[in-house]
Amino acid sequence: MEKFEKVTGIAAPMPLVNIDTDMIIPKQFLKTIKRSGLGVNLFDEMRYDDNGNEIPDFVLNKPAYREAKILVAGDNFGCGSSREHAPWALADFGIKVIVSTSYADIFYNNCFKNGMLPIVLPEEQVEALMKDAEKGANARMEVDLESQTITDSTGAAYHFEVDPFRKHCLLEGLDDIGLTLEKAGAIETFEAQASQWRPWV
Amino acid sequence: MSPKTLYDKIWDAHLVHEAEDGTCLLYIDRHLVHEVTSPQAFEGLRMAGRKVHAPDKTIAVPDHNVPTTLDRANAATMTEESRIQVEALDKNAKDFGLHYYPVSDVRQGIVHIVGPEQGWTLPGMTVVCGDSHTATHGAFGALAHGIGTSEVEHVLATQTLIQSKSKNMKVEITGKLAPGVTAKDITLSVIGRTGTAGGTGYVIEYCGEAIRDLSMEGRMTVCNMAIEGGARAGLIAPDEKTFEYVKGRPHAPKGAQWEAAMDWWKTLYSDDDAHWDKVITIRGEDIAPVVTWGTSPEDVLPITAEVPDPASFSGGKVGAAQRSLDYMGLKPGQKLSDIEIDTVFIGSCTNGRIEDLRAAAAILKGKKIKDGMRAMVVPGSGLVRAQAEEEGLAQIFQDAGFEWRLAGCSMCLAMNPDQLSPGERCAATSNRNFEGRQGRGGRTHLMSPAMAAAAAVTGRLTDVREIM
Ligand code: SF4
Numbered sequence: 001m002e003k004f005e006k007v008t009g010i011a012a013p014m015p016l017v018n019i020d021t022d023m024i025i026p027k028q029f030l031k032t033i034k035r036s037g038l039g040v041n042l043f044d045e046m047r048y049d050d051n052g053n054e055i056p057d058f059v060l061n062k063p064a065y066r067e068a069k070i071l072v073a074g075d076n077f078g079c080g081s082s083r084e085h086a087p088w089a090l091a092d093f094g095i096k097v098i099v100s101t102s103y104a105d106i107f108y109n110n111c112f113k114n115g116m117l118p119i120v121l122p123e124e125q126v127e128a129l130m131k132d133a134e135k136g137a138n139a140r141m142e143v144d145l146e147s148q149t150i151t152d153s154t155g156a157a158y159h160f161e162v163d164p165f166r167k168h169c170l171l172e173g174l175d176d177i178g179l180t181l182e183k184a185g186a187i188e189t190f191e192a193q194a195s196q197w198r199p200w201v
Numbered sequence: 202m203s204p205k206t207l208y209d210k211i212w213d214a215h216l217v218h219e220a221e222d223g224t225c226l227l228y229i230d231r232h233l234v235h236e237v238t239s240p241q242a243f244e245g246l247r248m249a250g251r252k253v254h255a256p257d258k259t260i261a262v263p264d265h266n267v268p269t270t271l272d273r274a275n276a277a278t279m280t281e282e283s284r285i286q287v288e289a290l291d292k293n294a295k296d297f298g299l300h301y302y303p304v305s306d307v308r309q310g311i312v313h314i315v316g317p318e319q320g321w322t323l324p325g326m327t328v329v330c331g332d333s334h335t336a337t338h339g340a341f342g343a344l345a346h347g348i349g350t351s352e353v354e355h356v357l358a359t360q361t362l363i364q365s366k367s368k369n370m371k372v373e374i375t376g377k378l379a380p381g382v383t384a385k386d387i388t389l390s391v392i393g394r395t396g397t398a399g400g401t402g403y404v405i406e407y408c409g410e411a412i413r414d415l416s417m418e419g420r421m422t423v424c425n426m427a428i429e430g431g432a433r434a435g436l437i438a439p440d441e442k443t444f445e446y447v448k449g450r451p452h453a454p455k456g457a458q459w460e461a462a463m464d465w466w467k468t469l470y471s472d473d474d475a476h477w478d479k480v481i482t483i484r485g486e487d488i489a490p491v492v493t494w495g496t497s498p499e500d501v502l503p504i505t506a507e508v509p510d511p512a513s514f515s516g517g518k519v520g521a522a523q524r525s526l527d528y529m530g531l532k533p534g535q536k537l538s539d540i541e542i543d544t545v546f547i548g549s550c551t552n553g554r555i556e557d558l559r560a561a562a563a564i565l566k567g568k569k570i571k572d573g574m575r576a577m578v579v580p581g582s583g584l585v586r587a588q589a590e591e592e593g594l595a596q597i598f599q600d601a602g603f604e605w606r607l608a609g610c611s612m613c614l615a616m617n618p619d620q621l622s623p624g625e626r627c628a629a630t631s632n633r634n635f636e637g638r639q640g641r642g643g644r645t646h647l648m649s650p651a652m653a654a655a656a657a658v659t660g661r662l663t664d665v666r667e668i669m
Contacts, residue, residue: 016524017517018397018497022635027616031266031282033240033289035350045637050623074517076398079431080635082333082347083238102398105433106333106347113351163365165224176351177249180359183218183226187254187361190217190228200454200462201230201258201326 001115003173007096007143009069011152012059013133017074021107024078024086038085039092060093064136070097070143072126072133077118078107087114097143099150101126112166113176117145119160128156145171204472206369207438208404211344211469215327217361227364230326231343232356233312234261234299236290237616238331242354243293254360256298260321263287264311265616267304269579269606274305283617297357310582310608313337313550317421318584320450324439324466329356334550334632335434336427340420341447342439342469344404347428367433368478370403371471374411376485381666383490383560384419385552385630385649387411388426390488393501395481400432403479406471407437411485417446418556425551426632429498438470492537492662493634493647495525500634504652504664508535528636529644530624537662540646544627545576545657546639547650548606549613552630553581555588557650561630562594564654564665570602571660577604577619579611603657615640628656 029041047058054061060068071090077100078086087110090098098111099119111118121129132152133139142151145167151157169176180187194201205213218226232255239261246253253259266283267273276284287304294301300321302309308319313334316322322338328345329335331353338345348362356362372391392399405427412423420437427435444463447453454462489503500522502509510533511522526533531540547553547561558578570576578598580586586608589595595605612619613631621627621643630653634645646662655663 015517015520017521020497020633020635022633022638026637026641027614030237030616031280031286033244033286035241045641050641074521076401076431079397080333080633082331082335082349084241084331084349084351087349102401104398104431105401106349106428110349110351113349163224164222165220176363177251177355177358180226180355180361180363184359186218186226187228187359191360194228198325198462198465200323200458 001173001175004115004117004145004170007069008140010065010067010137011070011072011129011133011139011141012065012068013130014059014071014073015130018076018079019073020080021078021083021086022080025083025089030083030085035088036092038089039094042089042093067094069094070099070141071095072099072130075101077103079104082106084110084114087111087116091116099126099129112170115170115173117143117170119150121158121160125158128152204475206471206475206477207342207406207436207469208344208369209475211325211327212366214325223365225364225366226361227327229329229356229360229362230258231316231321231328232259233316233328233330233335234259234353235265235312235330235332236263236286237265238350239293239353240286240289241350242357243297245354246357251358253297253299253357258360259357260300260316261290261294262302262309262312262315263290263304265610265614267609268617269609269611269619271607273607307583307587310585311550311553311610313425314553314581314585317341318450318582320447320453323447323453323462324443325469329362333428334425337421337425337550339424339427339435340417340437341443342436344434344436346434367404368402369476370400370405370432370479371477371481372405372407373409373480373482374407374485375409375482376411377414378411378485378488381490381651381669382488383649383651384415384422386488386491388423389491389493389498389501389647390483391481392426392430392498393491394483395430397429397497397499398431400427400430403432404434404436405430405432407435412437413440416556417442418554421554422551426498429632439466490649490652490665492652494529494531494537495522496528496634496636497521497525498632498634498647500525502537504537504662506537508533508537510534538664540662541660542626542628542646542656542662543575544621544625545570545574545653546612546627546629546631547577547653548579548581548611549631550581551632552650553579553585555585557630558585558589558594561650561654562597564651564668565601565658566597568601568658570657574602574657574660576602576657577606577612579606580608582608612639614638628653628662
């Protein structure tokens with residue numbers, strides 16, 4: 001995985017609550033057997049009309065936000081299915097950071113596995129950032145994972161919390177499987193014991 | 202020993218390693234795999250030259266893409282892309298030596314129906330699958346939850362998962378349910394109460410008399426939708442009904458192992474004085490047959506209610522409710538029971554089990570669906586289908602005018618050809634009413650199998666108690 005560097009870029013506002021994974025990437029695009037190439041279909045049904053033409057009003061179709069790297073979204077972002085295609089599509093579009101008051105559990109996990117940072121902030125702060133993001137091309141924000149701060153275009157900085165292990169993995173670009181395989185001994189011991197007391201498993 | 206919840210007990214029994222920062226490595230007893238969320242994980246394994254750590258604990262079945270029409274053995278019934286995904290699973294299952302139920306096997310079906318049916322899901326286990334409705338298996342007192350594809354790869358390679366512990370939430374449903382009220386009404390009503398994010402950060406244990414009274418099928422329906430309430434998992438403590446259901450299944454323990462397993466399974470309950478981070482109590486008597494009116498599973502109301510006014514909500518929900526009503530083509534104040542429908546879908550991992558088909562058939566017996574209505578039953582597995590045929594249910598459905606399909610996910614998420622067209626309105630027994638879930642522009646109302654059957658007869662959302 002690539003290391004998570006400081007992110008500076010445009011933030012796009014999506015004030016809708018409960019943005020679900022079906023909206024982020026509708027199921028017709030889950031038929032791929034690859035991880036890449038899903039960015040063009042990100043938010044497909046909100047982004048294109050029935051003939052496949054862009055809907056100009058949709059935020060990521062507006063000139064100011066086409067290069068957005070940050071998404072500021074309403075509560076409970078990413079609810080619904082476990083499809084990792086959702087973070088893959090966001091990442092492929094270029095989104096590195098999401099800001100919201102809360103996320104669905106599986107989506108939240110999936111982000112970290114793909115080098116993306118989902119930031120949780122209190123409602124007033126998300127609202128302030130949402131307002132800032134509405135300024136279009138001027139809404140350049142900076143996200144520094146090292147110091148756990150996000151700074152908006154006015155210079156207002158907000159501190160966010162992140163699990164230390166996940167932070168470490170993002171900053172170092174560590175692969176979970178590699179880390180776990182270092183504990184192969186512990187897994188073997190567990191299996192040996194389990195085969196004694198739960199042989200039916 | 203300090204008192205523990207059921208979740209605490211299962212967690213402790215599977216803890217492989219705990220780091221100083223609290224990050225835990227949890228052992229996984231069963232890994233269920235389907236064709237949509239696994240190809241990239243197997244590709245990852247191959248690229249890293251890794252093997253499947255415990256193929257014997259890994260069970261694969263194609264379900265999401267497979268056509269449910271009788272001619273599905275013909276490859277032309279699938280789109281090229283769907284065919285490639287199913288073929289990839291065929292190949293991965295074979296190459297890595299997994300337990301596999303191909304489309305041609307009568308045991309094939311929706312992964313969350315096949316697992317319990319074959320006895321793969323047992324009390325006290327940890328069960329994961331690259332699918333959010335893995336929560337279903339919690340009905341057995343197994344800690345079961347959905348994972349993403351990177352985690353699928355992680356479990357394949359290590360048979361463990363990196364986890365942090367969730368908080369404990371108790372949802373108690375007291376007393377008895379009224380006639381016409383089912384497990385689906387319980388689980389939807391809970392989400393209506395807590396919201397789709399109400400369970401975020403928690404594992405829910407469902408308990409109380411109304412839960413105890415449910416069959417295993419009903420309990421699976423309740424746990425299935427725990428994820429729709431945002432919870433990581435739903436759990437129900439195993440009891441005699443659970444043991445009875447499990448006993449004799451192909452992969453359940455036998456003989457002395459059965460006795461040993463029972464000794465442990467009987468300790469799987471939350472201690473009386475266990476600590477709960479959140480408790481919700483609902484009186485069973487207060488639960489009515491419900492339907493959803495919007496595009497989030499929390500948009501739940503009794504069938505006797507009216508479409509709500511978005512202005513009656515607060516915060517971001519005002520806009521979301523307005524958007525829902527625009528999408529659903531509904532007006533505030535409209536009676537829910539006046540809403541006319543075009544299509545009925547009975548099936549999915551929420552309500553595709555034998556008891557669900559019995560409940561729907563009981564309503565349909567001797568009746569016909571409304572003229573012009575499209576109605577289909579998609580059994581959750583080939584074995585459910587066979588049993589329903591044996592019990593004469595298939596005949597009742599067909600006499601009423603329903604299509605009688607082969608097993609799969611079908612119109613629950615419309616990855617196969619079973620889809621709604623724009624504006625088409627469906628009474629569905631599945632679990633998600635998201636925009637476009639059943640087909641672009643399609644409008645979904647979630648409800649119980651009996652309610653869906655009633656709607657098929659009258660052509661509108663209907664209070665099942667009127668025709669019981
Ligand atoms: S039936 Fe629906 S919810 Fe269940 S596994 Fe299939 S697609 Fe997912």
